Amino acid sequence: MTARRFRLGEEPIDVAAERPALDHAAAGAYASFEGWVRDHNDGRSVRQLDYQAYPALALAEGEAILAEAVARFRVREARCVHRVGRLAIGDLAVWVGVSADHRGDAFEACRWIIDEVKRRVPIWKNEHYADGESGWLHPT
Amino acid sequence: MNLKLLYFASLADRAGRSEETRDSAARTPRELYVEVAAVYGFAFTADRLRVAVNGAFVGWDHALGAGDEVVFLPPVSGG
Structure with a gap:
């Protein structure tokens, strides 16, 4: 069986539908992170944005991150969904969910996963600004 | 030999395309990047990019083969 813990989503993320994948009788804690599209970045007013992925590698790298998280932290299950395509202000861009026996491990793993996703996947x-300009973000 | 290249984000904007097939004498991604950076005027130096061949990360001196799909990945900004 191939684990599919990481997905790219063309449609809005339904957190209520994702969360049951984390169910485990031994889990006493669930931590999640939601990344939302905000209306400003780096002092500029943002109107909307586009996410573009290299799907083959994004899926492989995302899957690797979640497998590493499960091996590295005492968690029962972990999942992540990242949107691609055009998003509006307030949209859910990325969701991470982790279940664990105890809350400390759930929080730590959740934080680690989102940091690694942002760094590696x-x-x-592409931010579209209120003044009509747009630009791809390539952080240093 | 023919190589397939995919371009993303600002590299796609700069190249004016998201993919192409190139007949190139480049033996490694390092040589290929020098070639396409000159053609399209890519501003990134190779040390700011990662490179993938056939859907997996590789080193800059990886030996390229005919038909390989090569992608130069600019710094990512998901999340």
């Missing part, structure tokens, strides 16, 4: 954000 080939997904790029």
